[in-house]
Amino acid sequence: MLGKIVAEGTMPESFPFHDPNVINLVKGVSIKEPVVYNQQGTPSIVCVDCGLKFNQIRCLVTRGAKVTVVPWDHPLRSNEYDGLFISNGPGDPTQCVATITNLRKLIEEENCKPAFGICLGHQLLSLAAGAKSFKMSCGNRSHNQPCTHHGTERCFITTQNHGFAVNAETLPADWSPLFTNANDHTNEGIVHQKKPFFSVQFHPEHMAGPRDLEDLFTVFLDAVRDWKAGERGAQRGGPEGAV
Numbered sequence: 001m002l003g004k005i006v007a008e009g010t011m012p013e014s015f016p017f018h019d020p021n022v023i024n025l026v027k028g029v030s031i032k033e034p035v036v037y038n039q040q041g042t043p044s045i046v047c048v049d050c051g052l053k054f055n056q057i058r059c060l061v062t063r064g065a066k067v068t069v070v071p072w073d074h075p076l077r078s079n080e081y082d083g084l085f086i087s088n089g090p091g092d093p094t095q096c097v098a099t100i101t102n103l104r105k106l107i108e109e110e111n112c113k114p115a116f117g118i119c120l121g122h123q124l125l126s127l128a129a130g131a132k133s134f135k136m137s138c139g140n141r142s143h144n145q146p147c148t149h150h151g152t153e154r155c156f157i158t159t160q161n162h163g164f165a166v167n168a169e170t171l172p173a174d175w176s177p178l179f180t181n182a183n184d185h186t187n188e189g190i191v192h193q194k195k196p197f198f199s200v201q202f203h204p205e206h207m208a209g210p211r212d213l214e215d216l217f218t219v220f221l222d223a224v225r226d227w228k229a230g231e232r233g234a235q236r237g238g239p240e241g242a243v
């Protein structure tokens, strides 16, 4: 449902509704040029940035990987990576036509390399596979969503922030649900039965909040070091030093 806040004395009709679901929001937030993290790392992962959380890069880099973050519509060539990662991101997944088309080509390859998607990345992989997504009446946005793993029936508590979901009934042959939400029974992940592809609707990188200003510790320690070195006039403090 769309809403608007209008100041008293203003005709509500004079402001049109703004519907974010008919806009390609990913295009606006994705990186514009590729960026490499941990150049010497291995294996080499290409990460499609649909609006990614940096903790996803950290989770890959701290496990030794080299990560090349590319724009949402970057051409994907499997000879240029060892594994493909598709990030989370805003909006309706059906808006990301270029990413879906690129993924579809890759998953149709004979000897395809592994791919893993999170949240929007999960929805895009599902759409590329041929499944359908839908707008949920109530999105899942919290740190305590129970998800049951198919096969083991083990239930995990997950972090989530999404308003669309994949309709598991529409998954083509060769694809299976990997997790299902124990509360609302929506799909929480898919896996290919023969090829090395899987994706999850929840956020396994699960860092509870943004860490954008964690660099204030660096600013503080730089100020301490400057102070110790006798540069008492140095003015590097303040949030602007962190960004």
Ligand SMILES: NC(=O)CC[C@H](N)C(=O)O
Pocket: 087, 088, 089, 090, 091, 092, 093, 118, 119, 120, 121, 161, 162, 163, 164, 165
């Ligand atoms: N966190 C995400 O990637 C959200 C995916 C998608 N924008 C949704 O709301 O369903």
